[in-house]
Amino acid sequence: MEAPAAVTAAVLAIGDELLSGRTKDRNIGYIAEYLGKIGVELREARIVPDDADEIVAGLNALRHRYDYVLTTGGIGPTHDDITADAVARAFQVTIDEDPRAIAIMRERYRPEELTPARRRMGRIPAGSELIVNPISKAPGFRIGNVYVLAGVPSVMQAMLDFAVKTMRTGAVMQIETIEARPVPEGQYGDALGAIAAGHPEVSIGSYPSFKDGRFANQIVVRGRDAAKVAWARQAVEAMLAALRAGDKPA
C-alpha cells in the first residue's frame, strides 16, 4: 500500500521587528508543529521585512511551489501594516474595504472608534474569504492557497484554528524519538547512516543539544507508514544497545 502524497505548506513571516531582533519569531515553530499534527508538512519558511516588493516576491515564490502558504504579520491598523495590499498585488486583484470585515469590526468598535487607521484592517483583496479573529475581531483572509494571519502569537493561533478547517490534509507523520544517551553522535554516526540508507521510506535525524557542558542526542525517525517507522526504530535501538554494551556497531 502506497503512502498517500504529502500536503505541503510554507510560512512567510512578515515584519521588520523579526529581522532587527526586537521580536523573536514564535509563529513559525508553532505553525510547524500544528500543521504536522494534522498532516500538512511545512517545507520552507521565510522571514521578510515590511517591504511590499519583498512580500510580493516571497509570496509568489512560495505559493506556486507548495499547496499552502501561511503569512503572519502586517495586518494591523498602522502605516507599516502593508501585507494585505502586497498580497493583492501578488495576486493581481483589487483591494478595498470589505463590507463583511467592516461589519465584524463594528461588533468591537463604536462608530467614533472606527478610525481611518482601524478601517485599514477592513481592506481585503477581492475574492478572499475572511478568517475569523475571535480575539480582536479584525479578520485575516484566505485568497487562493494563501492564508493571511496576524503576527501577534495569540491572535495568529486563534486564526489558525479557524484557517485549517479549509485545508486538505494528508497522512499524519509518525514520529518516534529515541534517546541515544550515553552514546555520542560521533560514535553512532556511521551505523546510523547505514540504517538510514537501508530504510529509505523513513527519514532519520540525529539532534544534538548541549547543556551543562555535555552533549545529549536524540535520534528521530519520521515517516507516514507506521510499520516502517517502527521497523527503523527497532534497528536504531538494536544499534544503540550494541554500542552501549561496548560492541563495535555492525
Next chain:
Amino acid sequence: MEAPAAVTAAVLAIGDELLSGRTKDRNIGYIAEYLGKIGVELREARIVPDDADEIVAGLNALRHRYDYVLTTGGIGPTHDDITADAVARAFQVTIDEDPRAIAIMRERYRPEELTPARRRMGRIPAGSELIVNPISKAPGFRIGNVYVLAGVPSVMQAMLDFAVKTMRTGAVMQIETIEARPVPEGQYGDALGAIAAGHPEVSIGSYPSFKDGRFANQIVVRGRDAAKVAWARQAVEAMLAALRAGDKPA
C-alpha cells in the same frame, strides 16, 4: 552628512527539525539582534530542510543578494549533516578532509575516537577559512561571503563571536522604543502614519502584543542618524501626549 551605506546579511537556517516543529529555531532572532548591535542589518531569513537541492538554491539566492549569509545547522557527524557538501556544490568547489580541521579535532578526540562519522566534520570546501568552535572543536568555516555555523545554539553563538571579526560593519542602527500605553494602535495609527511620511530617513514601526486580555503597543523608531531618530521620537511623543490628553491628533 550622508549616513553610510548599510551592510546587509541573511540567515539560512538548515534542518528538518525546524520545519517539523520538533526544534523551535532560536538562532535567527539571536543573530538578528547580535548583527544589529555591530552594524550589520539582517534583511531576510529562510528555513530549509536537510535537502541538498534546497540548501544550494537558498544559498545561491541569498549570497548574491546580501553582503553576508550565515547558515546554521547540518555540520555534525551524522548522515543528515549535509551542509558542507551543499555549500561546496553551491560554490562549485571541491570538498575533502581538511588537515587543519582534522588537526583541531585531534585536540578533542583520541585516535580511536576519530570515527569516520567524526571525520565527516573535517570535510571543508576548498578555499574556506575555518571558524573556531571553542565548545566542541569541530570547526565551522567561511567561504566567500558565507559563514557556515553549527545549529546547536550555544555552539553557534560561540562561533558567531569569532565569525564576526572578519565582517565589514556599517553604522549601528539607533533604536528608540516608546510605550504607547494607554493609547491603542487604532487610535494613533493615522497620526503615526503622518509622522512616518514626514520622517522618511527613519523607519517607524508599531508593535502590538497581547497579554491578559489586553493589547499593549510599542512604537519603535529606527535609523542610522541619531539626530533624525531623536527628532522623530519627539514627534511621536508629542502625538501620544495629545491623544492621552484627549485631544484629536493633528
